[in-house]
Amino acid sequence: MAEPRSKEQRRRDTEQRLAGDIDLWVASAAPGGDAYLVPLSFDWDGTAVLVATPAKSPTGRNLAASGVARLGLGVTRDVSMIDGEVEVLELDALPSEQADRFAARSGFDPREESSEYRWFRITPRRIQAWREADELRDRELMRDGAWLV
Amino acid sequence: MAEPRSKEQRRRDTEQRLAGDIDLWVASAAPGGDAYLVPLSFDWDGTAVLVATPAKSPTGRNLAASGVARLGLGVTRDVSMIDGEVEVLELDALPSEQADRFAARSGFDPREESSEYRWFRITPRRIQAWREADELRDRELMRDGAWLV
Numbered sequence: 001m002a003e004p005r006s007k008e009q010r011r012r013d014t015e016q017r018l019a020g021d022i023d024l025w026v027a028s029a030a031p032g033g034d035a036y037l038v039p040l041s042f043d044w045d046g047t048a049v050l051v052a053t054p055a056k057s058p059t060g061r062n063l064a065a066s067g068v069a070r071l072g073l074g075v076t077r078d079v080s081m082i083d084g085e086v087e088v089l090e091l092d093a094l095p096s097e098q099a100d101r102f103a104a105r106s107g108f109d110p111r112e113e114s115s116e117y118r119w120f121r122i123t124p125r126r127i128q129a130w131r132e133a134d135e136l137r138d139r140e141l142m143r144d145g146a147w148l149v
Numbered sequence: 150m151a152e153p154r155s156k157e158q159r160r161r162d163t164e165q166r167l168a169g170d171i172d173l174w175v176a177s178a179a180p181g182g183d184a185y186l187v188p189l190s191f192d193w194d195g196t197a198v199l200v201a202t203p204a205k206s207p208t209g210r211n212l213a214a215s216g217v218a219r220l221g222l223g224v225t226r227d228v229s230m231i232d233g234e235v236e237v238l239e240l241d242a243l244p245s246e247q248a249d250r251f252a253a254r255s256g257f258d259p260r261e262e263s264s265e266y267r268w269f270r271i272t273p274r275r276i277q278a279w280r281e282a283d284e285l286r287d288r289e290l291m292r293d294g295a296w297l298v
Contacts (some may be wrong), residue, residue, distance in 0.1 A: 022225075022226075023225035023226060024225065025174055025186065025221060025225065027176040027184040027185065027186035028184050029178035029179075029182045029183060029184035030178075030182065031182050032182070033178045033179065033180050033181070033182050033215055034178060034215075034217065035176040035177050035178035035184050035185070035211075035215075035217070035218065035219050036176065036184070036219060037174065037176035037186065037219045037220075037221050037230065038230070039221070039225035039226070039228055062184075066182055066183075066184075068183065068184070069184065070184050070185060070186045071186075072174060072186050072188070075224060076171075076172035076173065076174065076188035077171075077172060077188070079188055081186065081187070108282070133257070
């Protein structure tokens, strides 16, 4: 068994996933309380996670209504969990350079879809990262939007 | 690129994951509407997914209050999504044979923990499975608790 990682290492691992992974899990909830969960492609600009999904999909409606999301990066035994605040943008409201970057990274361009997509910019407020039970301690890496390490 | 899988194949793949995977993603929501998401170990008895988490954790409180969960099995580009109904059981209410089976499969025995754990039996009502966009069609495998294939 490897030793538990330091917080510094977990931050580096999390930033590497944010910079290089293609998809993450997006959990959202309806105002009434039903939880929803889907994998979506994303981009990361160093500040916020960018995803796109149809305005009328469960995730699209939930994110617009609640303004918050919980994201899961990685696999079940090597996760970075992100609680974030959501900003909703109509497709043409995002600078085309950012939209192009998203399309290049994900292989998917929501501007070419027939259904009405929206952008959702999710800014992390809290980040945790752990692999196994021995890493549950020290899992908190960001609080109130500020890195702790 | 592989051809989209048949519904029959997706059911077989989903049942194989249920029978053999160790962890899945559990999305739940607070009554107020905040979404929560964590990976948890699970067992599958052919009818329901069994997980264990502390009664006072966000997931433990949400599942007990809402009675529903959305589960993600697999990885972001090969998922089975399960919407299920939740039954809450105190630790000693589950037959010890089932608890032993859970502990053997997951390597984790909630009966040995110092904090107050509970069992959550999650019975699928709806199951979907897809890999890439070309599999979004035909993704529904179970509806109202009955397999469609």
